[in-house]
Amino acid sequence: MSMDTTTLLAILAMAVVTYFTRVAGLLVADRLALTGRAKAAFDAIPPAVLVAVIAPTALTTGWAEALAAAITAFVAFRLPLLATIIVGVVSVVVLRHFM
Structure with a gap:
């Protein structure tokens, strides 16, 4: 497999x-x-990013996952993180088993 120089430079530039x-972001956030x-x-911001990552998967994979996501969201307002x-x-395991 050969790597094009332009592609390699684009990847390095994106990494930098x-x-x-x-x-x-870390330096500016400390000064605000x-x-x-x-x-x-x-x-x-963190909960919004988490929802943006999880919601598409939970809502497109099936009813068991969508219902489990709703149950988890409901419980998240009442229980600590580990319990949630x-x-x-x-809930995903049980709902996948029965649906």
Whole structure:
């Protein structure tokens, strides 16, 4: 297999840009003093990314997964993280078995 020089340079450039973007984000985030709505917006980013990653899979693979995702989301408001994960895994296994 041969590698085209242009392709290799594009991959390296993307890697460098990705690295510097992440490092810059860490450096800038440490210097920000967030309060009020800005803090609430930044606190909402991790759950939003998690939903964006999980929702397409949960809603396109079948009824068992969609129902398990709904159960897990409901439980997430009432239980700690580890308990929520356990409920999610158990609900997927049980629903796949019966559906």
